[in-house]
Amino acid sequence: MMRETILEAVNLRKHFRSGGGLGRTANTVRAVDGVSLEVHRGETFAIVGESGCGKSTLARLLMRLLDPTEGDVLFDGRSIAGLRGRTLRDLRRDMQFVFQDPFSSLNPRMTVGKLVGEPLETHSPELSARERRAKVAELLGRVGLRPEHAGRYPHEFSGGQRQRIGIARALASGPRLIIGDEPVSALDVSVQAQVINRLHDLKEEFDLTLVIIAHDLAVIRHMSDRVAVMYLGQIVETGPSEQVFANPRHPYTRALLSAVPEPVYGRAHDRMALKGETPSPSAPPDGCRFHTRCPFATEECRKRVPEMREMAPGQGAACHHAEKIAAEHGSPVAVTGSGRSEGAERRFAMYAEAIADRGA
């Protein structure tokens, strides 16, 4: 299956210097350390990992909010590294961002109309003020807000509504790709579900490609077509989301999945407890970076860096012992029904139907 690549990272590295000065030696923090990935047109691509794995730095490199220390980012086959002026503006039109914190990413002194209209002024200067207002009203409608909200300020809205304002603003320039850094993680579960559904609909409607950075594995499995799992600045596993989550091949992916508590009573599955904490990205371990915490680590893991190898069609993992671990251990995620009574199942079905009827 050949698919068109819209965004590509080629051996990206971003190293920050920290500390140092006054006779102290500086540390080099290897936040992103050799990441290559391809995002296909029209898909939702997810990047998952725990704090400090470098996923937010990677997102900023992909958006060109940061310049890489090494490597390149290609959008539509063109390097975005040297873009400036008009060509950079074109990139900003085609590639938009939605941030985690809807409380700090919107200018509190601007009305919602101005916030959503601003990208239109930049990218569609041909619109008259009235056309622009009409377009803003339309965008607000698309994200589930009302046109009269245009006259209000961000503080008058709830977290979920602010995130919708952020999404409307991102959509204003007519982008082809939207990158979301934890776009739903600050929201309550019911509101999170509303925003997830909305993003899904908008993706179809506007023919978008989405790149979602998140730490919540269930959200990622729900939203994404393909996923990349990061650990200490590198991708350790990648592949189709359902496949990776049903059949993880890297021990770190296994550990992550097995640590997620499922909302089902009596589902005490075997957790693969990880020892200790993530090492510092300024002094990553030799060999496989995960070996200090991996229960399967051998002498080889301490010495030799594992390469990304294909495990199944489209699925790759960077682990010396992936085949052996998969053969000896079952899936870390238990798959058995909902654990609910018959009556409860009927209630859930009634609820789903009633909500669908409301068009929510």
Add this chain to the structure above:
Amino acid sequence: MTETAPPLLEIEGLTFGFRNQSANLVDGVSLTLGRNETLCIVGESGCGKSVTALSLMGLLPPDAVRIDSGTVTFEGETIDAGDFARLSRLRGDRMAMIFQEPMTSLNPAFRIGNQITEAVRHHRGGTEAEARERALEALEKVGIPAARQRLDEYPHQLSGGMRQRVMIAMALVNDPSVLIADEPTTALDVTVQAQILDLIADLQTRSGMGAILITHDLGVVAQVATRVAVMYAGRIVEIGTAQEIFEDPQHPYTIGLMSSVPRLTGPRQRLSTVPGLVPTPDGMPEGCRFSTRCPFARPTCREVPKLAPVAGEHHVACHYAPLETRLEAG
């Protein structure tokens, strides 16, 4: 818990609100907690779960809040919910609380050891050296490596998971019989969350401590709860054993919350959400407070539904429970 053992903690008819508003923030909440039990209070932001916990600790701002009624019975002693002074004497001694963000409870300017010894000496007296030994023991109990060295470090020198452990150590240093934890793992990574939840469970088994866990994460609830109370807009809408709540949820709000959670297994289908938002205290609907968001709401819902028994310990406050017989028949 045996039938005859008196509960460790009993909250009866807790009702309070802001002084300048007529609607109650928390409205007639009754809860009990036994030894070794973990009671989870679940609900969205603004449902009243955190203020319920704060009121137990005598931490509500007395100038802004009016306590209308309610008593807290703790280890046989009954305290009026409005008696903040008596409630706060229990805090940090017999009842301890931990919060979501450890940095809001740890003072960044003091060494970790000093912060823990202060908690010991405030309630227990004794010498600094004795308190320091207790602090060291507490840090070791929560699994902090090189604990003696950590005593002299500052909070910023620790990772998020380690800070949360220090906060737990501080909460447990006086061997409380009740631990109240408000979203203790929400700010943590999933593998660290698993470690902290295991730690709390392990400490409970060892000491028989009861725990009230306030969380919005239904996965965490399913894993650790013995009993579950679902709160909405200041009221308990459903309560029961964890098994009852997860296997046979009754209230439309409980069902809506559970439907909103994306899952790691099963078919990927569109999530059924709870439409709209939690009402604000100055816009509380009459009758059933969930009626404005409930897809099944009927005219009857303008009356307040009673928290009525379903089976066993399971109670639900909905005029139409069980939905599949009461609604499909009507």
